[in-house]
Amino acid sequence: MPELPEVEIARRTLVRWFEGRELVRTEATKTRTFRSGTAAPFAKLKGPLTKADRRGKYLMLQFGDEGLMAHLGMTGKFVKRSPGVDEPYSRARFVLDTGEVIHFRDPRLFGEILATKSELLGELPGVKKLGRDPLVDGLDWHQLKDAIGKTKLDLKVALMDQTRLAGLGNIHAAEALFRAGLHPGRKAKSLSDTEWKALARAIHKSLEFGLSEQDGEEIEYVEEPGVENPFLIYGRAGTPCRKCKTKVKSYTQGGRTTHFCPKCQSKKRKP
DNA sequence: ACCGCTGTTCTCCG
DNA sequence: TCGGAGAACAGCGG
Known part of the structure; x- marks a missing residue:
């Protein structure tokens, strides 16, 4: 997956x-x-x-x-x-x-x-349409803003749009937004430069973490009983936020479940 | 039994 | 053209 x-x-x-x-x-x-x-x-x-x-x-x-x-x-x-x-x-x-x-x-x-x-x-169709890949092409905050800064889509939906940015899915989009302290329902075009910078860093951090988590001899994604959810926000609805203990919430966005902390990821724009 | 799911693509609609 | 919703693909686990 x-x-x-x-x-x-x-x-x-x-x-x-x-x-x-x-x-x-x-x-x-x-x-x-x-x-x-x-x-x-x-x-x-x-x-x-x-x-x-x-x-x-x-x-x-x-x-x-x-x-x-x-x-x-x-x-x-x-x-x-x-x-x-x-x-x-x-x-x-x-x-x-x-x-x-x-x-x-x-x-x-x-x-x-x-x-x-x-x-x-x-x-190939699909490959040709792909947007910038954060690892292959690099991704600084200007490039991130160029990629998704003009759309009216919700921020999380924009992050997952493979034609704008290639590689983020439901988990890492949510993880990056949590790390950046951004509400997934913010409109992508509404971010301040401060927020773009935070988001670009957060994306790299989430991907790095994903790479370190998954490294091993065999590719193994199977969830094992007793193995704890390694993610900061994904899959944690109903449990206390790791940063502030507020109850993590979830809702459906673009057909996918989005997890976020209402306190750490407020909708308010940070100038 | 029903629902949801680390994804993509398509259709229908406004 | 854009954006949003829903369905389809198919199997398994809670």
Whole structure:
């Protein structure tokens, strides 16, 4: 259920898994995962992983001239398994020269894989429309203001609009707003420069935190019983705010649940 | 049994 | 053209 940090970790993990290895063959199960394009280019993939890029929540892998776009959707993830071990909800498989298999596992099928010529990866719809990526392109407060400062959208909705800014999802948009002390329902165009600066910093902090949280040998997003919610505001409705103890509230915004602290994130503009 | 969900895209409407 | 709401995709867990 990935946002930028999880996708970036997936990218790094894939690079590690492919290091010094060759892709021997691919296998695809016929599902919605391959909803665009044709099967032929996917079947052709082989050899060393020559490039692994990420833009927003999209992964773009290259095996020489042949490329692969992968989007994890809500429940997609890559896992590496020993030969012969089957993986529930495996939608695509990458067999390495060691015999190990990297599975694209995706129960809900919101994710997508598309193979095409490497040079066409950047032209794919979805990829092409992406806005600035805070890690790949950098994001200072001027750039942030340029990206979302003109829209009438609610601030949180604007932050999640992948065509304006690529990579933030429901969690990290909420986290960044909490760190910046901004109400998610503020209009994006109403921010003061002080607030833009705070928000730009907060975005970087949230993403950094996400990256540090997720770093590990295996990409693992599964919530385990007893493991505490690592986020400052996301998923904390009804519990005391970590900063001020005020009861955290939530409401629906752009079809998604937004969590915020009414005291720390007042609607009042800070000049 | 019903609801919600770390996402995207589409449609319908004003 | 923009923005808002709702649906669709599909499985699982509370």
